[in-house]
Amino acid sequence: MRTFLIALTLVALSTLAAAEKVSPPDAGVAFNDLLERHWEWTLRNYPEFASSLGDQRYAQAWTDLTVAAHEKRYQELGEFLQILDTIDISALDDDAQMNATLFRRQIQNARDTHPYRQWLVPMSPMNGIQTADQLADNMQFTSADDYRNWIARLEGFTELTEQTITLMQIGLNDGIVAPQVLVQRLPEQVRALLVDTPAQSSFYQPFESMPGIDSETAQTLRNNAQAAIADHVLPAYRTLLAFLEQDYLPDARASVGISDQPNGADYYALMAAQFTTTALTPDEIHNIGLAEVERIRNEMLTIIADLEFDGGFAEFLDFLRSDPQFYFADAEDLLTAYRATSKRIDPELVRLFGKLPRTPYGVKPIPDAIAPYTTTAYYNPPAGDGTRAGTYFVNLYRPEVRPTYEIEVLTVHEAMPGHHLQIALAQELGDVPDFRRFLSFTAFVEGWGLYSESLGGELGLYRDPYSKFGQLTYEMWRAVRLVVDTGMHAKGWSRQKAIDFFTANAAKTPHDIANEIDRYIAWPGQALAYKIGELELKRMRAQAEQTLGDAFDVRAFHDQILSRGAIPLDVLETYFQRWLQRQITARD
DSSP states (O other): OOOOOOOOOHHHHHHHHTSOOBOTTHHHHHHHHHHHHHHHHHHHHOHHHHHHTTOOTTTTOOOOOSHHHHHHHHHHHHHHHHHHHTBOGGGSOHHHHHHHHHHHHHHHHHHHHGGGOGGGOOOOSSSSGGGGGGGGGGSOOOSHHHHHHHHHHHHTHHHHHHHHHHHHHHHHHHTOOOBHHHHTTHHHHHHTTOOSSGGGSGGGGGGTOOTTSOHHHHHHHHHHHHHHIIIIIHHHHHHHHHHIIIIIHHHSBSOOOGGGSTTHHHHHHHHHHHHHTSOOOHHHHHHHHHHHHHHHHHHHHHHHHHTTOSSOHHHHHHHHHHOGGGOOSSHHHHHHHHHHHHHHHGGGGGGTOSOOOSSOEEEEEOOTTTGGGSOSEEEEOOOTTSSSOEEEEEOOSSGGGSOGGGHHHHHHHHSTTTHHHHHHHHHTOSSSOHHHHTOOOHHHHHHHHHHHHHTGGGGTOOOSHHHHHHHHHHHHHHHHHHHHHHHHHHSOOOHHHHHHHHHHHOOOOHHHHHHHHHHHHHSTTTTHHHHHHHHHHHHHHHHHHHHHGGGOOHHHHHHHHHTTOSOOHHHHHHHHHHHHHHHHHHHO
């Protein structure tokens, strides 16, 4: 999930910067004003994000990707911190002080990463302008103006593509370039968008059904949309395809580790710290991963022994990957199974949670254009204004390689009680600034998702030993991530060595493993957050259970963990210990 960072206009910043430190009672007013300004700046500078929240004021625009825009945002972030320093934070109440802590952390993270210029690599198999059509899934089309806004975005696609190509060309010149193993996937993705007629384009999908729009207006809008696709979108993609094949791919780097780029080792250490919100070094994380792999493997071996399987660990993994009993031949059957599992989980949640989100979610297939290149599933949050439900997207590409024993564990991670429960609750927080409702510290968000997988047994899942093995496979998958991500980016591992380690320890299919490894290559450090976050959450629960004994209430524990939205693990620890002390006092 993308974290959108913030700043203020230069005029407002320079005016505030000249002021004395603001103290009570004006500190609270000044800080709230700062947050309001930051939120408006965010929506204006990241119009796609605004659209996804239901704010259509900037729905005709794309984010400015020029170098000048990147530098301007960086400069404004620095001035933004200066303004924060003019406010006497100690004069604020506890909640506002936490807001200030998170606000500063978010901005500082962005400033720390900017000098490494990874924004010169704006495309990967998972992200980039070859996925721009998916923005329509996050928008509401209820009025003629909504369609006109989308047409305006289509007409601006030429400029967006030019900006993207310019960044990549600068990256080529400066040695900041994507690995060849990733770039070679991009032409096929772009080529899939080059349809014969505009009406076949995925960008045209909103115009296929236009309820509430009179026929004459609808026809005019359809004609304009097709013209915009024909004149801007398709030519832009043809230009991009030529650039990728003729210029970028031949000079993409052969190595996969980010440490091979200028200042890459320092960048990776920074990413490890930011994504895990800890002070752990890549070496320490690597060793944690190795220990977790060994622990989980022993649990897997116990299941294999209980099943009296005739063979060893490697043979059992081959059996899971190849036996037809674990796979659907038809994509619709696979989708039905995902939806049925979701419905089975929902009624059980009240046993573990005192507060559940009001916002619903749905289960949909991942779009065909990206399904071959992306992960098994992902979650798309609901609109901030409540006009669109959350979506649990599942991959139906080649159902014959998508095992049934992973359906339960994947669903508790991506939907309930995983991402949908946590993110929807965060968006429904009451008296908090807007930026807090959509804040996304990966160690918390993904750590919660992985922790949720461990709750499956308490929700009546994993009763089948193969499904339980699937849960362990997913936990192993995240432990393996610690090893292979640090291996490739900090220890010089090759892509093949990472694939081999993954294959030897987890029952995922070769297709999924290759996609996963390429994801880690494209997104250094992000994969570390899952296991580190989960381990911290499990540690907190174990401490609470041991300390409180019979007074421990799992519903109260979960509600406390989720009560502030996604926050860094070190901040969560502070509030958890305060809660635990209150529970001790109440018990005694």
